[in-house]
Amino acid sequence: MSLDRRQFLRRSGAAALGAGALGAPGTASAAGAPGDPLQRDGRIDFNPAGAPAARMGAVPFHGEHQAGIVTAPPPAACFASFDVVAGNRADLRGLLQTLTDQARFLAAGGIPPALGTGAPPSDSGTLGPVVPADGLTVTVGVGSTLFDDRYGLAAHRPRHLTPMRSFPNDDLDPAQTGGDLLLQICAGSADTAIHALRQIVKHTRGAMQIRWRLDGFVSPPRPVGVPRNHLGFKDGIANPAVSDAVVARELLWVTHGIGEPAWALGGSYHVCRIIKTLIEFWDRVSLTEQQQMIGRFRDTGAPLDGHVETDIPDFHADPHGRRIPLTAHIRLANPRTRASEHSRILRRGYNYDRGVDLNGNLDMGLIFNCFQQNIARQFETVQTRLIGEPMVDYVTPVGGGYFFALPGVRSSSDWYGRGLLSA
Amino acid sequence: MGRSWGAAAAVGALLVVLLCPAPWALARARHRAPGVIPVPALQLDAPMRAYRAYVRELLGTLRGQLAGLSAALRSGDVPGAESDWLTAHLTWLRIGQDDGAYGAFGQLGRQIDGTAAGLVGGVDDPQFTGFHKVELDLWTRGDVAAATADAAVLSELVARLAARPLGPELPMTPVGLSIWTLRAHEILEDALRDSLSGDDEYGSGTALASVMADVGATREMLSLLAPVIAPRSPRLVGRARRQLDAVVGAAQAGQVNGRWVAVSELPTAARERVDAAVGAVLETLAPIPDLLQVAGGT
Numbered sequence: 001m002s003l004d005r006r007q008f009l010r011r012s013g014a015a016a017l018g019a020g021a022l023g024a025p026g027t028a029s030a031a032g033a034p035g036d037p038l039q040r041d042g043r044i045d046f047n048p049a050g051a052p053a054a055r056m057g058a059v060p061f062h063g064e065h066q067a068g069i070v071t072a073p074p075p076a077a078c079f080a081s082f083d084v085v086a087g088n089r090a091d092l093r094g095l096l097q098t099l100t101d102q103a104r105f106l107a108a109g110g111i112p113p114a115l116g117t118g119a120p121p122s123d124s125g126t127l128g129p130v131v132p133a134d135g136l137t138v139t140v141g142v143g144s145t146l147f148d149d150r151y152g153l154a155a156h157r158p159r160h161l162t163p164m165r166s167f168p169n170d171d172l173d174p175a176q177t178g179g180d181l182l183l184q185i186c187a188g189s190a191d192t193a194i195h196a197l198r199q200i201v202k203h204t205r206g207a208m209q210i211r212w213r214l215d216g217f218v219s220p221p222r223p224v225g226v227p228r229n230h231l232g233f234k235d236g237i238a239n240p241a242v243s244d245a246v247v248a249r250e251l252l253w254v255t256h257g258i259g260e261p262a263w264a265l266g267g268s269y270h271v272c273r274i275i276k277t278l279i280e281f282w283d284r285v286s287l288t289e290q291q292q293m294i295g296r297f298r299d300t301g302a303p304l305d306g307h308v309e310t311d312i313p314d315f316h317a318d319p320h321g322r323r324i325p326l327t328a329h330i331r332l333a334n335p336r337t338r339a340s341e342h343s344r345i346l347r348r349g350y351n352y353d354r355g356v357d358l359n360g361n362l363d364m365g366l367i368f369n370c371f372q373q374n375i376a377r378q379f380e381t382v383q384t385r386l387i388g389e390p391m392v393d394y395v396t397p398v399g400g401g402y403f404f405a406l407p408g409v410r411s412s413s414d415w416y417g418r419g420l421l422s423a
Numbered sequence: 424m425g426r427s428w429g430a431a432a433a434v435g436a437l438l439v440v441l442l443c444p445a446p447w448a449l450a451r452a453r454h455r456a457p458g459v460i461p462v463p464a465l466q467l468d469a470p471m472r473a474y475r476a477y478v479r480e481l482l483g484t485l486r487g488q489l490a491g492l493s494a495a496l497r498s499g500d501v502p503g504a505e506s507d508w509l510t511a512h513l514t515w516l517r518i519g520q521d522d523g524a525y526g527a528f529g530q531l532g533r534q535i536d537g538t539a540a541g542l543v544g545g546v547d548d549p550q551f552t553g554f555h556k557v558e559l560d561l562w563t564r565g566d567v568a569a570a571t572a573d574a575a576v577l578s579e580l581v582a583r584l585a586a587r588p589l590g591p592e593l594p595m596t597p598v599g600l601s602i603w604t605l606r607a608h609e610i611l612e613d614a615l616r617d618s619l620s621g622d623d624e625y626g627s628g629t630a631l632a633s634v635m636a637d638v639g640a641t642r643e644m645l646s647l648l649a650p651v652i653a654p655r656s657p658r659l660v661g662r663a664r665r666q667l668d669a670v671v672g673a674a675q676a677g678q679v680n681g682r683w684v685a686v687s688e689l690p691t692a693a694r695e696r697v698d699a700a701v702g703a704v705l706e707t708l709a710p711i712p713d714l715l716q717v718a719g720g721t
Binding site for chain 2: 167169170358360
């Protein structure tokens with residue numbers, strides 16, 4: 001405790017003792033005329049986003065799969081990747097159980113435990129005395145490094161979980177790449193997401209440390225439809241229809257019969273990529289060229305052969321790329337052929353904005369997230385098709401990692417990774 | 424950096440834009456923006472020929488300078504080699520072509536002046552070659568033997584480039600010409616993105632010297648294109664030239680005791696002055712590719 005803090009405590013103690021003697025009667029004369037407008041308090045109208053009426057409800061925490069994958073992305077998110085420093089397997093188990101307890105409480109909301117006057121409060125209080133659920137989801141993924149020799153998990157690594165490879169147009173910074181455990185925390189507002197991160201790290205400090213973190217947001221529709229990214233284009237229009245159980249089974253979840261360890265069933269591979277957008281350069285490029293690179297109209301989100309964002313581009317009718325260039329992002333990413341359908345990914349991106357680069361440019365971009373059954377067959381196949389696309393001059397992947405989003409926590413007695421640590 | 428495919432597509436897109444009465448076009452019609460008169464390809468013939476001659480001459484100069492670098496390394500003259508490296512690197516940058524895989528020099532450009540970004544093995548990847556590899560050897564690792572071998576590779580890469588006809592890479596077609604005019608602003612976009620960010624720094628601390636060479640290349644492009652820019656935007660070239668002078672002034676002022684220092688070590692005020700000057704001229708240069716859409720580009 002610092003000297004300043006001690007002096008503050010001493011002074012506040014003295015004030016408390018003196019309050020009775022020096023109280024209200026004496027203060028009126030010192031305060032000037034009661035009607036003095038310079039002494040009156042004004043009111044500011046605050047953003048109603050967090051008000052009870054606007055708050056999002058609770059997303060069910062228990063289930064076969066974790067929340068935060070097929071659930072609609074709420075406006076705010078924190079991504080935090082951790083290095084696990086737990087000393088042994090038992091401590092890792094303790095970490096995952098604590099993480100489960102915290103996430104379960106935060107997802108449901110409620111009154112934080114009262115610890116009495118003998119301890120600092122159990123909750124930071126940033127969401128008020130009653131923690132609202134506010135659409136909070138905590139999605140836990142594990143990186144390939146957790147399966148090294150520290151915890152005896154090597155034999156149980158999901159088959160396709162590796163360190164994230166560098167693609168030719170990447171410029172990965174090791175300080176923002178990888179990690180043993182990823183938390184994707186999404187919520188109805190930024191303070192809810194940050195509150196959750198703060199509570200979780202408070203209870204897990206000895207067992208894991210943050211390696212990198214980044215906050216994101218989903219913009220509101222401008223003016224309607226799918227939200228836009230920093231390039232000004234609607235992003236995330238084409239996603240597989242995972243509400244269809246067959247599609248989800250084929251593309252999203254780890255299932256029986258595909259050679260994965262039994263504990264991993266119900267999980268999904270999570271690729272998280274921090275993709276910087278070089279918006280200064282982008283803003284110096286003509287709209288025509290921008291649209292040719294993306295393959296969509298900026299204003300509407302419609303493919304260049306369509307009129308509205310929901311129109312499906314007909315590449316088959318345009319084999320020479322006269323309407324949508326063969327190198328357009330949407331065409332390379334999803335050629336919409338029978339052969340490419342098994343490489344489809346479920347995208348769940350968040351914009352980020354974090355200050356300024358050394359060269360004075362705004363440091364902005366996309367926290368690209370995709371979920372899939374098999375990273376090699378899906379994300380890496382898509383990304384390989386995108387190598388050298390014209391867009392690469394304007395976007396630079398700088399970090400992120402490959403993670404395996406654990407199977408869901410099934411009940412109040414279950415916990416993240418129970419199957420893995422019991423395997 | 425280079426966006427040849429995008430540019431080719433953009434030129435092709437003009438037709439699409441004309442044929443498609445899409446909703447966005449209707450929205451846009453509310454604010455009538457000025458049009459631009461396409462440039463007849465023939466008017467870019469002389470500038471492109473002049474540019475090719477400029478590149479040829481600089482490649483010849485560069486080969487001589489690289490021979491000097493190799494000689495200095497063979498005799499163990501490290502300060503001489505460092506000086507030769509900088510001279511040669513600035514000559515390369517004055518050519519003003521792309522070091523990425525999609526520019527006029529293709530993969531060779533990247534091999535000659537690319538960074539280790541995106542290579543699986545990073546700076547130890549066998550595909551990491553060229554100026555920045557030699558820079559790493561000399562300044563960061565102090566490994567003269569590696570520098571000697573890598574300088575020989577660099578000489579060989581430049582010899583291969585010099586032996587190639589420039590035709591296929593810088594073609595006289597409308598699309599080829601459109602790609603070329605992009606360089607009027609992209610040379611300095613590269614400076615901002617790669618040099619002033621510190622991303623292509625491998626120990627020499629010469630990013631500001633690189634920026635000055637990039638200014639030289641941009642000036643050459645402006646001189647060649649001035650006759651076709653002037654009728655379409657009478658004040659652009661003069662304004663850009665004044666702003667380029669400001670970049671040079673700011674970059675020179677960034678020397679500390681007559682020596683170049685890395686961008687990350689520059690005093691904030693000096694760095695901000697350079698960033699401001701480069702950012703300002705880039706906004707002026709950005710319209711050039713749009714002003715110079717080549718007739719018959721579809």
